Amino acid sequence: MWNDQGGGGGFNTPGSQTPGGGEKKRTRAQNLVPVTISSVLECTEESLSIEGLEVGMVCLLGKVVSISNEATKSVYSLKDKTAQIDVIQWLDEGQDASKDDVCEDMHARVIGTVRNSGGKKHIMAFKISPVEAMSEIKGHTLEVEYARLKIKQLKDKENSSINVNSSSSLSNSLVSGNNFSSSGGGGSGGGSNFSNPKHSAVFKMIAGCMREEGISKEEIQNSLKGRVGPNDLNDALYFLSGEGHIYSTIDEDHFKTTDS
Template sequence: MWNNQAGDGGFDQQGGFASPAGGGFSSPQSQGGEKRARPSNIIPCTIAQVLSANHDGDRFIADGFELHQVTIVGLVKSVSVAPTRIDYGLDDGTGPIIEVKQFVDNDESVPEEERVSPMMENTYVRVYGNLRSFQGKQNITAFKVLPITDMNELTSHILETIKVHLELTQPVSANQTNGHHETNATPAKNTYAGAMTDNSMSNVQQQVLTIIRGSASDEAGISIQNIMQQLRGLPEKAIRDSVEFLSGEGHIFSTIDDDHYRSTDTD
């Protein structure tokens, strides 16, 4: 699964989904010159897709869409640790190794329990981060690096990546917008982030995310205690479980400590 061999139902060497037509994610096509807006959610990608995205200034374009925040999974091939940064070399078998930079505050003045521990080499991780370019080479600045303990997550990530690619490159036809599909029909350009939508959340999770998004103006984010004050009718465990879910899914990230969170939608 994690190799460079193209086959039925696999990835081609450009990181696109192999198909008879040969249309990979790395060959963006726009419909009628239509300008598409940058998605606000996190986009599941392969490393090859990230590296092959067209770079225009501070914008990265793939399939006519601007990539901003992405999530990738892969095997840690190298780790370099410094007081303020951890650098990873990540490989998912679809292309060259990509550099992932995670900025941390691991100074000696920071208590040991609050320091960010680096991931080990030869372990699988999921990365959430922003696309960047340095000296003509694209990389990812991570705001979250999580270990993968269930190998099914590798398969799930590939399926999410394929799903997003197909939604993006195969617009909804007029026939699909009629009949029993009508209520769910959405133009492809609006489903780029379909793998991570608010519709998949519970009511409590949606309420917690709405409150966290509402605190975007505060660099420190909002504390869990503050969230609980605004949702007094809900059990504390339900709120904390929702925060853990949202963090694990990459919708939010911790800021000054493990009690304060901001939305990843915030620029």
């Protein structure tokens, strides 16, 4: 999914090698930031940034105005108080879109990445879940403002000592200790039944950690010693991050699931 054309972020994270080696390339941010729809649409850069911070994944909350189900995907028209945007969810083989927990006129929480197709921005959804309490709407509004102010504060602090473009800590700080992802069930997203059993084992370890900062890479490695080697762990983290199942928290070596 991450390799599809379009989307990305504006904060220049350092390039890195893929798990299999090869040429270095620029990697996407792995953070998760709550935003409004208008902030997505109004961004004039190729990719989304908030106060100079590259945004890897966004969390949106709004009313589902319409749903269009096709053979391979569902397109949701999502509207909040600021604007309206299309959200695309690709269907797994055999998945029945008619059994989705999210219906028209419901409020939904969306976690995904910003994409640009033909000059029009949309969201590629990793998870769509129904909003179960109206207080979540007000809470999301507060989270959006808190995230913006926190980003600005961290950016100002980083700029006082080092170039912001070389900082990796800033790009991962915003997700720590905030309920940016839905804790409810339903919708698309997290799951531990991957075709690669090592990916499943790593995901289960991350999902089982209830700490706010998530679980460290070292702890995962120690717990799965003998079952998942270092290279396999790197491959699993790369895959799970790229597919939107996990994100990094206090630094690049601590992870949580997007539906935790």
